[in-house]
Amino acid sequence: MTKHQGRGIAAIEYPTGMNQNGDPSQAWIKLKMDGRVDVFAGTVDIGQGSKTIHSQIVADTLGVPMDWVTMDTSNTDSSAFCMGTFASRGTFIGGNAVRLAAEKVRGRILEIGGELLEIDPGDLEIIDGEVVAKGSPDKKIGVGDIAGAATFVKGELISGQGTALKEYATLDPETGAVTIPPHSAISYAACAAEVEVDVETGDVRVLKLTQVYDVGCAINPTMVEGQIEGGAIQGLGLGLLENCYPYYPSAEHRGGQFGSYLAPSMEDLPELECIILENPSADGPFGAKAIGEMANNAQPPAIAAAIYDAVGIWVTELPITPEKVLRALEAKAAGQPESTRDGKVVRYDEALSMSSFQAAESAVRFAV
Amino acid sequence: MNITINGTSRIVNAGPLTPLLHVLREELDVLSPKAGCQQGGCGTCTVLVNGEPRRSCLLPIAAVEGAEVRTVEGLASGGKLTPVQEAWIHHYAAQCGFCTSGFLMAATAYLEKGGSDDHAEIAAALGGHVCRCTGYVKIYDAVAAAARGESFDLATTAAGSRTTIRGVEL
Numbered sequence: 403m404t405k406h407q408g409r410g411i412a413a414i415e416y417p418t419g420m421n422q423n424g425d426p427s428q429a430w431i432k433l434k435m436d437g438r439v440d441v442f443a444g445t446v447d448i449g450q451g452s453k454t455i456h457s458q459i460v461a462d463t464l465g466v467p468m469d470w471v472t473m474d475t476s477n478t479d480s481s482a483f484c485m486g487t488f489a490s491r492g493t494f495i496g497g498n499a500v501r502l503a504a505e506k507v508r509g510r511i512l513e514i515g516g517e518l519l520e521i522d523p524g525d526l527e528i529i530d531g532e533v534v535a536k537g538s539p540d541k542k543i544g545v546g547d548i549a550g551a552a553t554f555v556k557g558e559l560i561s562g563q564g565t566a567l568k569e570y571a572t573l574d575p576e577t578g579a580v581t582i583p584p585h586s587a588i589s590y591a592a593c594a595a596e597v598e599v600d601v602e603t604g605d606v607r608v609l610k611l612t613q614v615y616d617v618g619c620a621i622n623p624t625m626v627e628g629q630i631e632g633g634a635i636q637g638l639g640l641g642l643l644e645n646c647y648p649y650y651p652s653a654e655h656r657g658g659q660f661g662s663y664l665a666p667s668m669e670d671l672p673e674l675e676c677i678i679l680e681n682p683s684a685d686g687p688f689g690a691k692a693i694g695e696m697a698n699n700a701q702p703p704a705i706a707a708a709i710y711d712a713v714g715i716w717v718t719e720l721p722i723t724p725e726k727v728l729r730a731l732e733a734k735a736a737g738q739p740e741s742t743r744d745g746k747v748v749r750y751d752e753a754l755s756m757s758s759f760q761a762a763e764s765a766v767r768f769a770v
Numbered sequence: 771m772n773i774t775i776n777g778t779s780r781i782v783n784a785g786p787l788t789p790l791l792h793v794l795r796e797e798l799d800v801l802s803p804k805a806g807c808q809q810g811g812c813g814t815c816t817v818l819v820n821g822e823p824r825r826s827c828l829l830p831i832a833a834v835e836g837a838e839v840r841t842v843e844g845l846a847s848g849g850k851l852t853p854v855q856e857a858w859i860h861h862y863a864a865q866c867g868f869c870t871s872g873f874l875m876a877a878t879a880y881l882e883k884g885g886s887d888d889h890a891e892i893a894a895a896l897g898g899h900v901c902r903c904t905g906y907v908k909i910y911d912a913v914a915a916a917a918r919g920e921s922f923d924l925a926t927t928a929a930g931s932r933t934t935i936r937g938v939e940l
């Protein structure tokens with residue numbers, strides 16, 4: 403029997419957005435004369451789906467069908483400002499900007515609808531593209547008719563803008579204390595890995611990853627799933643395969659071509675189980691929190707722990723290549739002291755760690 | 771030189787050793803094949819040559835003279851997407867989309883040869899294509915669904931993502 407199976411688990415918490423002073427995203431929405439909605443926001447969709455998700459947030463805030471909403475492709479010329487697509491801030495901060503803009507548009511639709519229906523705006527709601535009197539659903543007027551009346555009768559363009567901006571903190575120069583909470587919203591996740599380790603070849607195969615992500619509110623659950631699945635396979639790559647310097651850490655030995663950087667392929671795909679939890683954040687649009695960047699963090703430590711469970715070795719450097727597995731197994735068989743991991747504390751080879759710091763002439767020192 | 775792209779014969783001025791990828795993108799304005807690694811390693815430039823998936827970055831045009839080259843532009847006809855394209859949309863199998871053209875052509879060849887929905891067979895057929903975004907799960911789901919002959923009402927797919935955000939009380 404050369405193959406051994408094991409299971410390991412790791413968890414992550416992730417603070418959504420930049421969490422420092424500022425970090426703004428802005429949005430502008432205009433209502434066309436037929437009630438269709440144009441959204442201009444700077445959140446760049448790089449495949450994570452922010453165009454879809456922003457459109458959903460606008461449609462649901464306004465109460466119109468999603469296919470009435472067109473989000474302009476973000477660009478420097480016509481989009482409102484956005485700090486960027488990073489730090490998993492798109493849905494949380496960009497989404498809040500479009501929500502705030504949509505709330506203003508909604509307010510104006512209700513005001514004009516109230517005038518036309520001669521009903522107090524507070525007694526109206528917008529359902530599926532129609533402004534309807536609460537409690538007497540036959541008293542209603544289409545959002546398109548309201549937009550038309552605004553355009554041709556009132557001479558008004560119904561529009562709204564919104565900015566999501568984290569409050570600036572005042573810093574106490576004496577103590578360094580800040581006056582605002584350091585984080586906007588925290589996402590939590592855990593990953594359990596099941597692996598098979600071949601002690602003859604050092605090969606590790608991930609058989610299954612079970613992953614649980616608390617994202618506050620999955621505004622588009624299929625897209626959240628896409629982030630979790632994509633992150634899982636990136637994490638598998640970080641854990642087992644991906645290395646710019648596959649042999650030894652000097653530039654001459656780095657891979658010379660695309661194929662020498664190993665990224666997982668469809669054949670490496672383990673069984674994946676993704677579970678989405680929704681514990682809403684107080685500040686996110688509809689309670690949403692981050693998912694993007696946290697999605698590939700928990701797999702490597704979970705895989706490392708599973709390898710320990712399978713064959714009793716801790717490999718403390720990524721990626722966990724067959725060579726590192728075999729060397730660790732050899733060291734263990736020779737009775738050499740092994741790297742250990744107890745909770746969050748990693749005990750390095752002290753002399754080695756120190757010499758690498760000193761070699762870099764860094765001022766950083768740390769106590770082990 | 772003449773090469774046939776998606777059923778239309780095109781005259782090409784580039785030299786015979788020019789990679790097909792460059793001729794498609796730069797001379798003929800056929801932009802679905804993407805230039806990824808340009809070393810044969812990622813699959814995103816894949817086109818079909820006489821029904822076989824080929825990496826157009828490594829293929830000199832001299833090798834395709836007289837052959838039938840197909841790209842994503844030639845898949846849909848009369849405004850109707852092919853079943854595997856519809857499956858891609860329905861299953862959200864594209865994120866950034868950079869790998870999509872190559873995957874679609876390889877999947878088309880796999881399905882035209884009667885490929886099944888078996889995971890190992892699909893992985894063997896598509897294993898040489900890299901996708902950095904999706905983790906392959908939804909790509910596999912799309913190809914398997916197309917292999918089973920499932921069809922999709924894409925209007926309903928849009929409706930699926932349009933449904934009201936499940937209200938979370940704060």
Ligand code: FES
Pocket residue numbers: 804805806807808809810811812813814815816825826827828
């Ligand atoms: S561009 Fe041809 S295989 Fe990567």
Ligand code: FES
Pocket residue numbers: 449863864865866867868869870900901902903904
């Ligand atoms: S969708 Fe981005 S690389 Fe596949």
